[in-house]
Amino acid sequence: MLSSGKIFGKMDNDDIIKNIEEKYKDLNQDPNMYLKGLYHSKPVNYWEYIEVETLLSLQKPKTDFPDESIFIMYHQVTELLLKLITHEIKQVIDNPGIKTPVFKDKMERVNRYAGVLTASFSVMREGMDYEQYNQFRLALAPASGFQSAQFRFLEIYCTNLHLLTNTRVKEKMEAVTDIDTLFDQLYWKDAGVNPQTGKKSLMLQQFEDKYIDALKTAAHKYRGKTILNRFLALDQNDAEVQELRHALREFDHTYNVIWPLAHIKTAAYYLNSKGENKAATGGSEWQKYLHPSYQKRIFFPQLWTAEEKENWGK
Ligand code: HEM
Secondary structure: OOOOOOOOOOOOHHHHHHHHHHHHHHOOOOHHHHHHHHHHOOOOOHHHHOOHHHHOOOOOOOOOOOHHHHHHHHHHHHHHHHHHHHHHHHHHHOOOOOOHHHHHHHHHHHHHHHHHHHHOOHHHHOOOOHHHHHHHHHHOOOOOHHHOHHHHHHHHHHOOHHHHEOOOOHHHHOOOOOHHHHHHOEHHHHHOEOOOOOOEOHHHHHHHHHHHHHHHHHHHHOOOOOHHHHHHOOOOOOHHHHHHHHHHHHHHHHHHHHHHHHHHHHHHHHHHOOOOOOOOOOOOOHHHHOOHHHHOOOOOHHHOOHHHHHOOOO
16 A cells, blocks of 8 residues: 555654555565665755745736736735635545545635635735736736636535526526536626627636636536535534534635625726726626626525525625
């Protein structure tokens, strides 16, 4: 058996060497060679292990405005936090036998990360010069945070696809199983499809060209295995399930109400604080679209009362 994940207790050197020998014998390898290799291997250092130099070389502004670097780095921080959230969520959905306390522990970790995301959004709202932002953003069209794939994958991992369709058709979509039909009605299409002509914006077209196949593959793979499905399969009378329920509600509210409100307030500050109603880089009708009460993106509707759902984001 591979030793990955094996937790060693107190052990003397002879026992450790015995374990190493067993590991490589099981793999049909000569342990002697690996032990000599270990002797030659260099001690770890921080900068190589964390890949600090690579990480710090990933900021490539398009303009000379110093605050553009803040914009890039904060988006990168967000992508890393989304990766941390995904890391926990994947361990739940990929493990049908997960025990409730472990599930709860994972969701509490997720809530910590989502809390960092919301608490830190002031880096955008207060942390950039208004004039600089409104200049460097002109060089970024049609790119938009809308094109964050992790954001969309997470939705698919968390809930059932029909719950991600737009509010006009959501009820009707409950009975639909065809993934292509459901994808045509996803709420986020509202940001990029012209309702009169049906034409897609460049922001949406670019995004779909790159990610739609992978998103559909994920939707097939996790149908019936999402965080919502895993939760509903548990015995709802169990006291630990009640604690998990609490953690899931917190995530739904933080991620789908608090974060979007912090985000839309920031957009309103830079794009509309003087009533100028500037076009977004991605070209959406953002004042309507970005509001949580318009999107009604609720991952776990079974955990909310009718009134709470009615007042979502208000
Ligand atoms: C000054 C800061 C920001 C402004 C003014 C802003 C503005 C906007 C606007 C107007 C949209 C609508 C799409 C469009 O037409 O472009 C959008 C979408 C989006 N942005 Fe931002 N944004 C900011 C920062 C961020 C950050 C830091 C992230 C983190 C990755 C982010 C993630 C997103 C996401 C995920 C969407 C799609 C939301 C959805 O579909 O519900 N934004 N943003």
